[in-house]
Amino acid sequence: MSAYPFREIESQWQAYWESNKTFRTPITVDASKPKYYVLDMFPYPSGAGLHVGHPEGYTATDIVARYKRMRGFNVLHPIGWDAFGLPAEQYALRTGTHPRITTERNIGRFRKQLKSLGFSYDWDREVDTTDPSYFKWTQWIFLKLFERGLAYEAEVPVWWCEELGTTLANEEVVDGRSDIGGHPCEKRMLRQWVLRITEYAERLLDGLKQTDWPVSTKEMQRNWIGRSEGADIDFPVQGVESARIRVYTTRPDTIFGATYMVLAPEHPMVDQISTEAQLDQVQNYQELASHKSDLERTELQKEKTGVFTGAYAINPANEEAIPIWIADYVLYSYGTGAIMAVPGQDERDWAFAAKYDLPIRRTVQPPTGFTGLAYTGDGVAVNSEFLNGLHIEEAKARIIDWLEEHNVGRRKVNYKLRDWLFSRQRYWGEPIPMIFENEKVQALPEDVLPINLPELDEFKPSGTPEGPLALAKDWLMTTNPETGNLARRETNTMPQWAGSCWYFLRYIDPQNSERLVDPELEKYWMPVDLYIGGAEHAVLHLLYARFWHMVLYDAGVVSTPEPFAKLVHQGMILGELEYTAWRDTTTGKWVSAENVTDGKEIHTGAIVEAIQIDEDKVAKSMERFVLSEAPDIQLDVRAFKMSKSRGNVINPDEIIEQYGADAFRLYEMFMGPLEQVKPWSTRGVHGTFRFLSRTWRLITENPLNEKEPDQDQLRVLHQTIDRVTSDIEELRMNTAIAALMEFVNAAFKWEDIPRKIAEPFVLLLAPFAPHIAEELWSCFGYKDTLAYVPWPELKQEYLTEEVVDLPVQVNGRVRATIRIAPEADKQEVIRAAMLEPNVRRFLGENPPRREIYVPGRILNLVAAK
RNA sequence: GCCCGGGUGGCGGAAUUGGUAGACGCGACGGACUCAAAAUCCGUUGGCCAUUGCGGCUGUGUGGGUUCGAGUCCCACCCCGGGUACCA
Numbered sequence: 001m002s003a004y005p006f007r008e009i010e011s012q013w014q015a016y017w018e019s020n021k022t023f024r025t026p027i028t029v030d031a032s033k034p035k036y037y038v039l040d041m042f043p044y045p046s047g048a049g050l051h052v053g054h055p056e057g058y059t060a061t062d063i064v065a066r067y068k069r070m071r072g073f074n075v076l077h078p079i080g081w082d083a084f085g086l087p088a089e090q091y092a093l094r095t096g097t098h099p100r101i102t103t104e105r106n107i108g109r110f111r112k113q114l115k116s117l118g119f120s121y122d123w124d125r126e127v128d129t130t131d132p133s134y135f136k137w138t139q140w141i142f143l144k145l146f147e148r149g150l151a152y153e154a155e156v157p158v159w160w161c162e163e164l165g166t167t168l169a170n171e172e173v174v175d176g177r178s179d180i181g182g183h184p185c186e187k188r189m190l191r192q193w194v195l196r197i198t199e200y201a202e203r204l205l206d207g208l209k210q211t212d213w214p215v216s217t218k219e220m221q222r223n224w225i226g227r228s229e230g231a232d233i234d235f236p237v238q239g240v241e242s243a244r245i246r247v248y249t250t251r252p253d254t255i256f257g258a259t260y261m262v263l264a265p266e267h268p269m270v271d272q273i274s275t276e277a278q279l280d281q282v283q284n285y286q287e288l289a290s291h292k293s294d295l296e297r298t299e300l301q302k303e304k305t306g307v308f309t310g311a312y313a314i315n316p317a318n319e320e321a322i323p324i325w326i327a328d329y330v331l332y333s334y335g336t337g338a339i340m341a342v343p344g345q346d347e348r349d350w351a352f353a354a355k356y357d358l359p360i361r362r363t364v365q366p367p368t369g370f371t372g373l374a375y376t377g378d379g380v381a382v383n384s385e386f387l388n389g390l391h392i393e394e395a396k397a398r399i400i401d402w403l404e405e406h407n408v409g410r411r412k413v414n415y416k417l418r419d420w421l422f423s424r425q426r427y428w429g430e431p432i433p434m435i436f437e438n439e440k441v442q443a444l445p446e447d448v449l450p451i452n453l454p455e456l457d458e459f460k461p462s463g464t465p466e467g468p469l470a471l472a473k474d475w476l477m478t479t480n481p482e483t484g485n486l487a488r489r490e491t492n493t494m495p496q497w498a499g500s501c502w503y504f505l506r507y508i509d510p511q512n513s514e515r516l517v518d519p520e521l522e523k524y525w526m527p528v529d530l531y532i533g534g535a536e537h538a539v540l541h542l543l544y545a546r547f548w549h550m551v552l553y554d555a556g557v558v559s560t561p562e563p564f565a566k567l568v569h570q571g572m573i574l575g576e577l578e579y580t581a582w583r584d585t586t587t588g589k590w591v592s593a594e595n596v597t598d599g600k601e602i603h604t605g606a607i608v609e610a611i612q613i614d615e616d617k618v619a620k621s622m623e624r625f626v627l628s629e630a631p632d633i634q635l636d637v638r639a640f641k642m643s644k645s646r647g648n649v650i651n652p653d654e655i656i657e658q659y660g661a662d663a664f665r666l667y668e669m670f671m672g673p674l675e676q677v678k679p680w681s682t683r684g685v686h687g688t689f690r691f692l693s694r695t696w697r698l699i700t701e702n703p704l705n706e707k708e709p710d711q712d713q714l715r716v717l718h719q720t721i722d723r724v725t726s727d728i729e730e731l732r733m734n735t736a737i738a739a740l741m742e743f744v745n746a747a748f749k750w751e752d753i754p755r756k757i758a759e760p761f762v763l764l765l766a767p768f769a770p771h772i773a774e775e776l777w778s779c780f781g782y783k784d785t786l787a788y789v790p791w792p793e794l795k796q797e798y799l800t801e802e803v804v805d806l807p808v809q810v811n812g813r814v815r816a817t818i819r820i821a822p823e824a825d826k827q828e829v830i831r832a833a834m835l836e837p838n839v840r841r842f843l844g845e846n847p848p849r850r851e852i853y854v855p856g857r858i859l860n861l862v863a864a865k
Numbered sequence: 866g867c868c869c870g871g872g873u874g875g876c877g878g879a880a881u882u883g884g885u886a887g888a889c890g891c892g893a894c895g896g897a898c899u900c901a902a903a904a905u906c907c908g909u910u911g912g913c914c915a916u917u918g919c920g921g922c923u924g925u926g927u928g929g930g931u932u933c934g935a936g937u938c939c940c941a942c943c944c945c946g947g948g949u950a951c952c953a
Contacts, residue, residue, distance in 0.1 A: 216869045220948060223868070228952075249953060262953090304951080327951095334952045341953085347866095348951055416952055535947080577876070615892085620875060670890070672878055675870095677946075681877070687890050693905090735879070738889035745889090807885040812934040814885050838919070852933055858884045862933050 004696035006660030010771040014118055022785050023065075023120040027509065027521070029074045036073040037525050038065045039504055039564075041533025041541075042080045042127075044496075045106035046087060050113040051642065052650050052668070052680065057532040057570040059665045060674055060733060062119045064530060066767035067728050069120075070791040076525055077120060078507035080127035081107050085496045089428040092459040099428040099459075103130055113653065117661045118770050120787070125510045129499030130428075134506060136450035137516045138498050139433040141548060144555050146434070146443050150196045153441060156421060158465075160188040165463035167425045187290060190465050192423040193432060193492060197547050201225050201415045203561075204546055212566040214675070217538040224539050226416025231400050233340065233409035235261060235313040237273050238321055245269060245313055245324070248335030248414055251345060252403065253395035255317045256384040257363035258340035259353070261324045262306065264332035265289040273324060275310025282307050282326060289328045304329050304352045315340075316408040317399070318385065327352065335414055343374060350374035364392060420544065422495060425467030427459050429493030437480045437487040448481055451489075466491045500541055501548040504528055504563060516557060527560045532674075535569035542567070568731060571676040573668075574639035575648030579613040581627060581635050590627065593634040639679035650680050662769035663689035669733035669768065688737075692772055695744050695765065699758055699776050707754045711798075716746045717757050718798040724764045725794065733768070740765055755780065760792035808833040809860040810842040822856040829859050 017023060029035075038061045043054055065077035083106075088099035107128065114121070127134055145151040159168040163183035167190070178185055197204075205225050208218045230250035237243040245261060263270055265286045274282045285307040306327030313324050329348055330339050343353035344362040350373045353360050363384045366375040381387040386402075387395040403409030423432070431451045433444045444451065454475030459468055469491035470476060480487040502516075508525045509517040542564070549563040582591040585607045595602050613635060619628035627633045642649045655664050666688035672678045709717070720743040727736035743761060747753055759780055766773035766786055777786040801822065806829065808816045816836035820829055830851055833839050839861065846864035853859050 214870095216948075219869060223949070226952065230953085247953080251953080329951045329953095331952070336953095339953045346953070348953080351951095414952080538948085615875090618875085625875090667890095670877090676878095678877065681891070683891055684877070690905095691890085734877095735889080738879075741889055805885085809885080809934070812884095812932090817885075841919095850933060852884090854884055858934085860884080860933055 004693050004772070006662065006692070006771070009775045010116075010118065010661050013771045013774045014115055016774075016785070017118075017120070018115070018123075020785070021124070022787055023077065023122050024124050025074065025076055025122045027511075029524075031524055033072060033074050035076065035525055036065075036068040036530075037076040037504075037528045038068070038530045039077075039507075039528045039532070040079060041531070041537060042082050042500070042503060043110060044082045044085055044087075045103065045110045047091070047102070047106055049106075049109050050652050052573050052652050052655075053534070053570070055117055055652060055665065056573060056668050056674070057534070058114070058117070058119055059668055060568075060570065060731060061530065061532050062665075063669070063728060063733060063767040064731070065120050066770060066787065067791065069787055070763065070766070070789060072790065076125075076507065077122060078125040078127070078510075079114065079119070079121040079123075080125075080503055080507070081110070081129065082496070082500050082503070083107060083128055083130045084429045084494075084499055086426065086428070089426060089459060092428075096458075100130070116653075116656055117665065120770070125507050127503055127506050127510055129430075129503065132450040132452055133513070135430045135499065137506065138430050138494065138502070139449050139451060140446060140516060141502060141552070142430075142433060142494070142498075143443055143446060143449075144557075145195060145551060148551065148555070150199060150551060151422070152194055152196065153191055154194045154419075155189040156192040156194065157187045158190045158192070159185045160190070160465055161185045164461065166461040167465055188465065192421055193434075193490075195420040195422045195547075197420045197544075198415060198417055200547050200550055201227065201417050202413075203550055204417075204543065207546065207550070207562050211562055211564065213564075214567065214569060217535070217542070217567065217569065220538050221543055224417060224543065228414050228416075230412055230414065231403060231409050232336065232412045233316065233403060235316060235340065237269075237324070238312040238314055240273055240311070243269065243273060245338050246336045247338045247340045248412060249340060250414075251342065251392075251396070252399045252409065253381060253384070253387060253390075253392050254342040254345045254363045255315065255340065255399060256387070257342040257344040257361045258315055258317075258322060259343065259359040259361055260322050260341045261313050262327045262330045262339050262341050262352070263309075263324065264330045264337040265326050265328055266332040267326070267337045269338075270309065270326055273309055273311040278308060278310035282309055285326060304348065304355060306352060306356065308356075316403070316406070323358070325352075325356070333418065334416065345374055345376055347374045347376065363387075420547075422498075423492035424495050425461075425465060425491075426493050427453070427456060427468040429495065430498055431469065432490045432492055432494060434490040435478060435480060435487040436490070437483065437485050442480065442482075442487070445481055467493065469493065497541060497544045501545045502552070504531075504545075505552075505558065519557075519559070522557075523559045526558060527563055527565045529565055531564040531567045532570060533567075534572075538569065568675065570674050571672075571678060572641070573671075574677060574679045575642045575646065575650070576681060577637065577639045577679050578648070579615065579618050579625065579635050579637050581611045581613050581633060582608040583611055585609050590630055590633040592632060593636045642680075650682070655682070655685055659685050659689040660692075660771070662772050663692055666692065666737060666769055670737045672734055674731055674733060691741050691744065692769060694748070696772065696776075698744055698747055698753065699762070700779060702753050702758075704755050704758070704780065705752055707752070709754045709757045713747075713750065713754065713757050714795075714798040715801065716743060717760060717792075718795055720764060721760065721792050721794045722799065725791070728767065737768060740768070762786070763789060763792050804856060806856070807858050808836060808839055809858060810839055810848075811863055812860060813842075815839050815842050826851070826853045829853055830861070833859055833861065 040058050040061050065075050068075045083103045088102045091097060091102050092099045129135060142151060161168055161178045161183050164178055168178060168185060177183060205222060205227060208221060228250050230248060231252040232246055232248055233252065234244040234246050237245060270282060304327060306325045309324045309326060311324045312321040315322055341349040343349040343360040345364055350360065361383055362375065363381055364375055364379040365382045366379060378392060381390050381395045387398060390398060400411050431453060433449060433451045435442050435444060454469065454472030456468060456472055461468060464470060476489055478487055478489055479485065505517045508521050512518060545563060549558060550561055552558045553561045582593060582596045584591055584601065591601050591608050596608055599608060600606065601608055617628055618625055618635060619631060621631050625635045625637050627635065640646055640648060663685055667685040670688055720739050723739035724736045762773050762776045763786060774786060803819045804822050805817045806820050807814045808818055815838045818832045818836065820832055843861060843863050848861040849864045850862040
């Protein structure tokens with residue numbers, strides 16, 4: 001297999017880079033040079049080791065980093081570990097192994113794997129979020145948040161499972177029972193730390209405008225923030241003095257159509273207003289609702305349910321008395337937890353009104369011919385007294401003025417974004433640097449940071465909602481450094497997001513024990529010029545990191561409001577393409593794929609099993625894939641996400657062992673556009689391996705010569721420089737590699753390859769396949785690394801060809817190609833084209849009616865009618 | 866439902882501002898080398914027709930349109946992927 005000695009070459013160069021610290025970026029650099037900060041989303045070092053998805057983004061950034069170094073930039077290209085998190089803690093629960101041990105072991109493996117891929121990280125800047133010298137500053141940022149009033153305590157409902165003695169996430173509770181074990185759970189109000197991210201909603205929205213991010217990611221963040229404009233309106237309750245129900249609406253213009261009101265079941269006013277007669281029903285409904293998780297509530301969206309409270313509110317616009325209901329289609333967590341229901345203009349309200357026979361009144365005139373129920377579109381107000389005849393936008397403005405004049409409502413901007421629940425009842429996270437003295441919360445002073453985790457022998461849940469830290473008795477009780485009094489530590493820890501909110505800042509100045517980051521260095525390096533990572537972080541990580549960054553900006557710690565100038569998501573790598581046939585489990589006969597749904601034959605209902613079919617037993621018939629032995633049996637063809645259970649996981653270590661890191665890197669980049677989802681193909685790796693072998697032979701089997709290159713060689717080289725350079729700039733690694741392949745294909749046809757051609761080519765190859773490039777470079781007689789050798793310069797003059805093949809069309813269809821000088825004028829080109837027999841044949845007797853000449857590209861002759 | 870992407874050979878994918886559709890690679894087929902196989906090298910490779918020579922027709926999800934010329938622009942529709950969901 002070893003057509004070129006990649007094993008020796010790769011380990012030898014990895015050792016060279018390591019011992020020479022080739023990619024170390026000194027803390028103080030020559031600041032007159034331009035900088036480029038290229039960042040990977042740092043991995044969570046899981047026990048499973050690196051998967052093929054990691055090196056995809058990491059190779060892309062490595063190519064850019066290597067390229068920018070050769071272009072004379074100071075490059076910051078660091079890596080680290082996002083190492084707090086649940087898996088290590090759960091492993092500890094099962095095995096008793098301390099999370100620190102597991103984490104260190106996993107980091108060791110990841111580090112080794114990343115080094116075996118030849119990534120040009122500055123390993124002197126490695127950070128680890130679980131290292132006290134790192135999380136000291138995570139805690140420090142928490143103190144800043146607290147100082148600025150952005151961290152506060154609140155009673156928040158969380159799922160509590162008595163049996164398991166722990167709090168659970170929403171996803172871990174089904175039907176009011178724990179997902180694991182099926183133990184009963186209940187919602188409990190628990191004191192939690194919450195970060196006031198909503199304060200930054202507007203700026204988080206606004207800042208997106210300045211970033212070069214994928215549109216879909218920006219859109220997701222916008223949706224997540226969910227800004228809406230409307231009004232708060234107060235509705236008095238009939239017969240209950242001074243009781244006001246406040247609603248939020250984006251359609252205040254429809255207030256005359258508000259024929260009833262709905263409160264969320266948890267709304268605190270429910271108890272106050274419900275009548276004696278209805279109270280039982282109301283409480284029953286509340287009880288029922290409290291057992292449903294948010295997820296379930298939204299899954300059951302089709303059928304609406306609710307209960308009348310017996311109370312009536314007064315519509316402030318027309319003094320009408322309208323019934324007040326409770327229903328779980330109104331969420332307590334959004335707006336005010338209460339709505340004015342306008343069935344005429346809202347589909348949900350219409351469905352509810354129809355079910356419970358509540359009045360429906362249209363206040364926007366639907367277009368003629370409208371056959372739907374609720375009309376949510378544009379139009380003119382009707383049945384709305386002084387709003388009649390106004391367009392909805394005018395009507396909104398008008399009614400808000402009216403509401404404000406009468407002091408019953410006001411303009412209001414609302415956000416879907418909630419404040420960030422920041423407490424976790426876990427061990428393996430950053431302790432929150434707060435204490436309680438006589439139940440009074442207090443921030444610890446900066447100089448006692450970091451607050452380390454206590455040593456624990458057991459990681460079992462404490463049995464109270466406080467989390468495992470409450471078990472560390474010695475740690476738990478402390479003295480308030482300011483008063484000297486006894487105090488109790490906060491036992492909650494931070495969520496996994498915390499450490500990843502600011503790690504890119506620490507890379508800039510990783511050893512600084514005095515500050516989070518030196519301001520001068522921060523100013524030089526920030527913002528991150530290119531950030532590559534998975535789209536699964538499109539919302540939370542990227543939103544949280546932006547939020548912290550804005551807070552640090554306001555606190556004067558950083559100099560840019562936005563941390564990441566350009567963001568790219570690498571697409572997921574799926575498993576190999578799979579051909580699946582279906583077979584009846586009882587008869588053993590094939591079943592065509594179009595007759596299979598949910599593992600059953602659609603007519604007979606017979607259970608079918610999936611059989612993997614080898615590619616060479618597959619044929620294509622019409623538009624479908626079929627079994628070649630039974631062409632009426634259709635197959636399903638698709639690639640699946642890699643998963644252990646499917647058995648289609650590709651282990652990068654094995655690929656590297658077989659083909660080498662360079663071939664592996666090259667293949668991952670050659671598969672297709674970086675952002676795209678694409679199926680793996682080990683055969684494809686073989687293709688890039690073959691290319692490297694050919695390249696190896698091209699250079700090593702040709703005696704180096706000092707001849708002057710000919711025009712053709714220069715042209716091919718400079719075309720390659722041109723394409724590779726612009727492709728790297730645009731992150732089009734697949735076409736850059738295609739250009740390198742074309743170069744090698746062309747070079748194989750030459751008698752020999754002069755040094756003046758071979759050397760620049762090797763430099764072009766270097767960012768993609770650095771090990772082989774270094775080795776070839778040393779074959780040229782150079783002693784040092786090529787990592788800082790200037791990138792080959794494009795000379796335009798070599799690109800121009802003396803003659804080009806020009807396609808000649810007649811009526812838009814190519815009928816001939818002529819060889820002609822690109823600078824030839826139109827008449828000359830036409831004359832040459834007319835000499836072509838095939839052109840004359842399609843043109844007929846008469847001269848062309850029209851001639852279109854795009855210089856150097858195409859000539860189109862339009863035949864006379 | 867809504868919001869974003871996207872539909873090109875057997876497969877992954879190329880194609881400035883509209884200008885030779887299928888670069889590059891995989892696979893397949895034929896040949897060379899070999900006792901044989903692997904590896905390697907050379908050639909062919911969208912489909913159909915013609916191949917006695919140039920060649921012809923057709924083809925980028927479907928239907929229509931604009932244009933000298935459409936994968937690319939416009940309109941309508943179908944399908945796939947991702948996100949999100951009672952947000953008032």
